[in-house]
Amino acid sequence: MRIENSFIPVRGVGETTERRLWEHGITHWDEFDGSVVGETLADRISSFIDDGRRHLERGDVSVFADAMPAASRWRCYENVREETCFLDIETTGLDASCNDVTTVSLHQGGETKTFVQGRDLTSQRLETELEEAALLATFNGQRFDVPFLETCYDIDVTTPHVDLMYPCKTLGLDGGLKAIERELGIDRDMPDLTGRDAVRLWHEYERGDDAALERLVEYNRADTRNMKPLMEIVTTQLHQSVFESVCDAE
Incomplete structure (x- = not known):
């Protein structure tokens, strides 16, 4: 699992919301279209994805690790193995x-x-x-x-x-x-x-x-x-x- 499959680092997105996105086929940042969640949260997720891509281009996973619970930080590993x-x-x-x-x-x-x-x-x-x-x-x-x-x-x-x-x-x-x-x-x-x-x-x-x-x-x-x-x-x-x-x- 890569960071690009994750939405829980976004403020206001918990495991339940992330799971709902996945259940609706939004399993990667590339597939996010603003549906499933409300307008405010959709804007927040879109901004997170834009910023997140820039962090990943630099090989920087710190912002994601900081935003994830300790038990979920394993998701960072595949990106920087x-x-x-x-x-x-x-x-x-x-x-x-x-x-x-x-x-x-x-x-x-x-x-x-x-x-x-x-x-x-x-x-x-x-x-x-x-x-x-x-x-x-x-x-x-x-x-x-x-x-x-x-x-x-x-x-x-x-x-x-x-x-x-x-x-x-x-x-x-x-x-x-x-x-x-x-x-x-x-x-x-x-x-x-x-x-x-x-x-x-x-x-x-x-x-x-x-x-x-x-x-x-x-x-x-x-x-x-x-x-x-x-x-x-x-x-x-x-x-x-x-x-x-x-x-x-x-």
Whole structure:
């Protein structure tokens, strides 16, 4: 499902109105003709479509992500698939005011980069990497990863953000990332390692064990790499349940 199939970012259009448009065959911006809704709302939708096309020409999906509920931001993915950055961090604890970020991994365009505290993990590097992404994807990053980075590195993450935890919940997929991976059959390197192990590995590295850092980095990288197939599965299933189910019933 692409952004051009969506009408809920328009002020005054909720899921019910959007569904009614789809049921009447208006499943794409190109098909909107002002019918089905009142004149005022029709004018608002037309203006939104005109502005929206200009945003998409620039590869900017921020206005759509900002206007959509968290559980619906997955709709932005298809438009900027190759420019989506999957991010995951490891820390020494859960409180950004007294704990540290140890590693940050980013997966985009088939390439995974990992930055390590005390080596190359800096505010400038993070800002540069995130500015190059059209869309940020995390799992529970809205409540954890992004605020943690903003607090510890004094940065403002403004990249449009899809937190996969919310569309997963829409599909009835509850629990942590690894539990959902198992349910969906997504394989993982080092499946027995946990977040607690990540803290332990960092402290072992601080005591001089370079092999512990290698394991920590690989664990962190696995999280970001596995979010890509998770995003593909989630968007496909939601496309079918949210969009195709209505269009096929016409």
